[in-house]
Amino acid sequence: MNGRETFPADFVWGAATSAYQIEGATEEDGRGESIWDRFASTPKKIADRSDGRIACDHYHLWPKDIQLLEWLGVGAYRFSIAWPRVLPQGRGTINEKGLAFYDALVDGLLEAGIEPFPTLYHWDLPQALEDEGGWGNRETTEAFAEYAEVVTRRLGDRVRHWVTHNEPWCIATLGHEHGHHAPGHKNVGLALKVAHHLLLSHGMALEPIRRNVRDAQVGIVHILSPAEPASENDTDRNAARQFDGLFNRWFLDPLFRGRYPKDAIQDRKEWGHLDSIELPFVHGGDLELISQPLDFLGVNYYSRTVVKAGRDGRPEGVRVVPKEELTDMGWEVYPDGLRTGLKRIHTDYSPPRIFVTENGAAYSAGPDADGRVHDPRRVEYFRGHLAAILQAKNEGVPVDGYFAWSLLDNFEWAMGYEKRFGLFWVDYANQKRLPKDSAHDFKRIVQSGRPHPPAEESHSAQEETT
Numbered sequence: 001m002n003g004r005e006t007f008p009a010d011f012v013w014g015a016a017t018s019a020y021q022i023e024g025a026t027e028e029d030g031r032g033e034s035i036w037d038r039f040a041s042t043p044k045k046i047a048d049r050s051d052g053r054i055a056c057d058h059y060h061l062w063p064k065d066i067q068l069l070e071w072l073g074v075g076a077y078r079f080s081i082a083w084p085r086v087l088p089q090g091r092g093t094i095n096e097k098g099l100a101f102y103d104a105l106v107d108g109l110l111e112a113g114i115e116p117f118p119t120l121y122h123w124d125l126p127q128a129l130e131d132e133g134g135w136g137n138r139e140t141t142e143a144f145a146e147y148a149e150v151v152t153r154r155l156g157d158r159v160r161h162w163v164t165h166n167e168p169w170c171i172a173t174l175g176h177e178h179g180h181h182a183p184g185h186k187n188v189g190l191a192l193k194v195a196h197h198l199l200l201s202h203g204m205a206l207e208p209i210r211r212n213v214r215d216a217q218v219g220i221v222h223i224l225s226p227a228e229p230a231s232e233n234d235t236d237r238n239a240a241r242q243f244d245g246l247f248n249r250w251f252l253d254p255l256f257r258g259r260y261p262k263d264a265i266q267d268r269k270e271w272g273h274l275d276s277i278e279l280p281f282v283h284g285g286d287l288e289l290i291s292q293p294l295d296f297l298g299v300n301y302y303s304r305t306v307v308k309a310g311r312d313g314r315p316e317g318v319r320v321v322p323k324e325e326l327t328d329m330g331w332e333v334y335p336d337g338l339r340t341g342l343k344r345i346h347t348d349y350s351p352p353r354i355f356v357t358e359n360g361a362a363y364s365a366g367p368d369a370d371g372r373v374h375d376p377r378r379v380e381y382f383r384g385h386l387a388a389i390l391q392a393k394n395e396g397v398p399v400d401g402y403f404a405w406s407l408l409d410n411f412e413w414a415m416g417y418e419k420r421f422g423l424f425w426v427d428y429a430n431q432k433r434l435p436k437d438s439a440h441d442f443k444r445i446v447q448s449g450r451p452h453p454p455a456e457e458s459h460s461a462q463e464e465t466t
């Protein structure tokens, strides 16, 4: 490798989770219903018919989970705040017990020397707001700003780094166009409106966050999937451009350039997603709010998308490696896409700092007879992607931190508990956490600052089970 082979000492190392995926206690201490509670209780929505009612019981076990972070040696923890725990109706009456939970979590993290990186919205909209039209209703943006005000007023004296939204593409597309995620709508016009309202609410939340947090560092998280043409044909190249427009530029252009991408608007009009190239949901001043300067961009990366032109002329993803090489999510392992994607973001949008806020792989490997979890493919996944990040850094991209997805096995949305992304294996029957080989390896990566850390010392799985 050219350049530096070790991450700098001030590189932020962390692990990530989200509220609905780990907390459980969905009916405790005054928490309101969220769209995911409602969606998961609807027949046939979740592959294993599970839900987030108990999940990893983090609501009760959080002190132990902080110990896991300490054991890993990370300096940061990315988690999300459950809006319906804090404002059960989405706005108005504050649930003190909900705020107290995050207060205690933040204090516990700081006592352990771990910097909190909360995300305000990781998909669990209060059902009460959905009943009024959800993210399709422009008024939800005001409710989000109110929620940001309440949370940062309480935690802003101790928490400096804030993320507004996690992956607006997933919220808009999976939840409102494909119907695979809550709230389960299948309406592309609605999805476009939702995408805009998410970005707008991000812009509206910046003012209260910055007012309540001294020296705030605020960002938003985009899920990045670089599009590569399946061949050098003009049609496939065009399909890759189209995919990039829908997936990446539809979100990054408004944030960094204050406009939606013209070519993608045109594509959507041709496909009947829009009646005209006017975007009726965009009001005067919206794009100025959306494109206010950010302190950082969070990038979640799992894989690239290789694209060909489908029969209907629309872009279509193609599998380019044998099935056995895919992760349990069916995703290709392609670390170089992270390097090129980061470089492209740096060149085209120049965010002042970038954090890789999620990266990881689902593999089902569980404990063997000796109580060890051998997950060599996840070990390689992390190493390969960290090497790609270091290369991007050496090529001038300001990547300042990395959060492994995920600290724990957890509720993988519509896939339920069958897909396991954790550094720690979770035995859902007794809530024991067990470090996988990848957790041991990640700990050594953090200690050494090297994507390929020095060889391991022997460890006893039993001693480390919590």
Ligand code: IFM
Pocket: 018, 021, 167, 300, 358, 405, 412
């Ligand atoms: O589990 C999710 C997470 O909630 C958002 N980003 C992708 C992860 C893996 O699918």
